[in-house]
Amino acid sequence: MAMRASEWQKLPVSLTELCINTSLRCGQSFRWRKSAEDEWSCALHGRILSFRQDPEHLHYRATFPSSSIPTPPPSNEPSAAPSVASDDDDTLALVKHYFNLGANLGRLYEQWAAADPNFKKRAPKFAGVRMLRQDPWEALIGFICSSNNNISRISGMVANLCLHYGPLIGHIDDVPYHDFPTPEALADPKVEAHLMKLGFGYRAKYIYKTAVMVAEKEDGLGWLDGLCNPELPAFGKDTGDAGELVEGGREGYRNAHQELLALHGVGPKVADCVCLMGLGWSESVPVDTHVWQIAQRDYKFGRGKHSSLTAATYTAVANHFRKLWGKEAGWAHSVLFTADLKAFSERLVAKTEVKEETTIVKEELDAGVAQVSKIKTTAKTRVKRAPADEGHVMVKAEEEITSRSKRRKTRRV
């Protein structure tokens, strides 16, 4: 397919305000792919969006299918505004919106650290973990896929959804990039069995039924978009306190959460993920297995009344964090969540030997070498085989050399 890439643009953004290498990989969106060294790409809103970053700038570029570029004006008309410029204006707004760039993340980190010693202790190695403002429908389906699942496999499933049901936007190095499928595309009766065959398990039925429910709404996706927080993040102006918050969050948040619970495969946790990452409700705090472990380890939950993660405990944990961190509690939660991920655990270890081993294994992967490592004879890191069904997108595994953190034995979710 003929493509047309706009030039690289840049925005002044520090790594404290945004670290794409963390924010695009920490389980908010499951769709970003490494398209080159230190470059991340994804099909969004009819274009392929690519990002790079240096310590002072976010670099971005949009690549459009040539057919979607407005046809140049006839030669007898004055060519006033180049089409690329208008595309870039659109893309700039998209980038700012997607990264919530109106918010001052550095100041928020300071406020969370001042209010919470545990945040102060854990956050320094995880600067720039910024809440994304994703498409609500994509977030909904992505997090329905997330139940009893891991980020690597979720990413593969979402890639399969896009590959089989989403529009092809273009290629980078012969790798196809598809946009996220519409509700109508997933509401076809054949979808459930097909997704089952693709390895979605019991989530196949959830996705199909939810797609039907949304597609049958009076105004379709308008219903979902109508649950969005109407105000955009702009914390930069006033007193600077993170914002006091009524217990349980604003009414718009509570309403959106309740509405989402009517969908198949959407419980309290998935609904909170959609509220936080798709609908812009910053006080939403999804309490998943990681957050529940954090609450037990660092915030004295897991005993007495709240010894197991019941519905009441879920609310108590979320309310505790809202009271502690304030209006953007969900943003703060995302920082601690990321710090708890295995994929980022190398930052928590003394980086001497481990660092070297990681580098060596990584180089072998990059070179496509299938030989047994001379360093680690039992290296488990291996290029994942492509499943039988053609077209399954491989998701490169994180090198996980370091040992995992100890888990509580008595955990029950």
Added chain:
DNA sequence: CGGCTGCCTTGGAG
């Protein structure tokens, strides 16, 4: 009504 149990799918790691 709230809490608990078993079950649902898959695949990687130990």
Added chain:
DNA sequence: ACTCCAAGGCAGC
């Protein structure tokens, strides 16, 4: 070979 676990949800008791 086997168990546990990975950003859960749901029906039944």
